[in-house]
Amino acid sequence: MSSSRQTVKDTALVAGGAGFLGSHLCEALLASGHRVLCVDNFLTGSEDNIAALIHHPRFRMIKRDICAPFDPGEAIDRVYNLACAASPPHYQNDPVHTMRTCVVGTLNLLELAERHGARFLQASTSEVYGDPEMHPQTESYTGHVNCTGPRACYDEGKRAAEAMCFDFLRAGRADVRVARIFNTYGPRMHPKDGRIVSNLVVQALSGNPLTIYGDGSQTRSFCYVSDLIDGLMRLMNVADSPGAPVNLGNPSEFTVQELADLVLRMTNSRSPLVFKALPVDDPKRRRPDIARANRLLGWEPRVALPDGLLATIRHFEAFVARSAKAKQPAHAMPAEAYMGIQKE
Numbered sequence: 001m002s003s004s005r006q007t008v009k010d011t012a013l014v015a016g017g018a019g020f021l022g023s024h025l026c027e028a029l030l031a032s033g034h035r036v037l038c039v040d041n042f043l044t045g046s047e048d049n050i051a052a053l054i055h056h057p058r059f060r061m062i063k064r065d066i067c068a069p070f071d072p073g074e075a076i077d078r079v080y081n082l083a084c085a086a087s088p089p090h091y092q093n094d095p096v097h098t099m100r101t102c103v104v105g106t107l108n109l110l111e112l113a114e115r116h117g118a119r120f121l122q123a124s125t126s127e128v129y130g131d132p133e134m135h136p137q138t139e140s141y142t143g144h145v146n147c148t149g150p151r152a153c154y155d156e157g158k159r160a161a162e163a164m165c166f167d168f169l170r171a172g173r174a175d176v177r178v179a180r181i182f183n184t185y186g187p188r189m190h191p192k193d194g195r196i197v198s199n200l201v202v203q204a205l206s207g208n209p210l211t212i213y214g215d216g217s218q219t220r221s222f223c224y225v226s227d228l229i230d231g232l233m234r235l236m237n238v239a240d241s242p243g244a245p246v247n248l249g250n251p252s253e254f255t256v257q258e259l260a261d262l263v264l265r266m267t268n269s270r271s272p273l274v275f276k277a278l279p280v281d282d283p284k285r286r287r288p289d290i291a292r293a294n295r296l297l298g299w300e301p302r303v304a305l306p307d308g309l310l311a312t313i314r315h316f317e318a319f320v321a322r323s324a325k326a327k328q329p330a331h332a333m334p335a336e337a338y339m340g341i342q343k344e
């Protein structure tokens, strides 16, 4: 099923290529000799993210929404589907569009891959496990997801997308790989989208109180972006599809309180912590079991949290300085931006 044109100069289409992860993936693919077609509707991505790539001779930007079928009019060997708003305030802003992106958009890209005989990689998520009753989460765990809550447009959308991916694979219609991505952070995260690392770093650098949802005892694992991109590319490059999803994330587990303390120390910030109500269906524990990725891809994360945080802090320092110059507030997304949050 895999393409017969597996040379270093293969053409990769990256849907969601102007986003946080997508822009790092485009950069890594160009560096490894690929031609890159970046497809994005700029819903949550930005031109800034791809500014350094736009004049590259092997880079082409195609501005469009994956919910409508399209063909780029040139041969494609690989399709990476990263298109989807990934943070709760963004994906809950227009939940029906989020579900449409996951289901109709993924179907359009699977059919595109089928027409081109291209390999297909789906960026799925640890959210398919919901609020897990199993810890750490292995790929065989089928999840604990609320299909009627405010996170369902994303969680259930991604689950439906996985189902379609494996139907295409079983039917021999496309050579599909599915990565279940756990919390990933790094430069170019959206500064105001309410994700925990960007929230805390921007608040600390701006001298604002650090917002903790819940009592801070819930745990997360944080994977640095370069490790994650390496995992995605290995999964795409492996000769045979694993035929099953593969967890990609960093298994080191931290409480939210520990992360906040580390951010305060590393930014020399004296900001206080403020505790707010947990968003509805917020998972209490998250940690990937990465044995499968290790066995199949020889992959494991290499960047320790303090090192990754340092690079992330450097990135946001520039953002906070620009905001101060423009006299715009650099504060993060307010709690009320989470639909379904229990107001105190």
Ligand SMILES: NC(=O)c1ccc[n+]([C@@H]2O[C@H](COP(=O)([O-])OP(=O)(O)OC[C@H]3O[C@@H](n4cnc5c(N)ncnc54)[C@H](O)[C@@H]3O)[C@@H](O)[C@H]2O)c1
Binding pocket: 015, 016, 017, 018, 019, 020, 021, 022, 039, 040, 041, 042, 043, 044, 045, 046, 064, 065, 066, 067, 081, 082, 083, 084, 085, 086, 087, 101, 105, 123, 124, 125, 126, 180, 181, 182, 183, 184, 185, 190
């Ligand atoms: N960052 C993480 O921690 C994480 C964790 C799990 C899964 N993921 C998955 O990885 C992918 C990328 O996440 P990210 O963190 O880079 O998010 P992001 O919001 O920065 O990037 C998503 C990109 O997709 C684009 N997009 C959204 N809907 C689209 C549509 N209908 N048509 C075309 N483009 C569209 C956005 O404009 C944006 O550029 C997402 O699919 C997300 O579900 C990310």
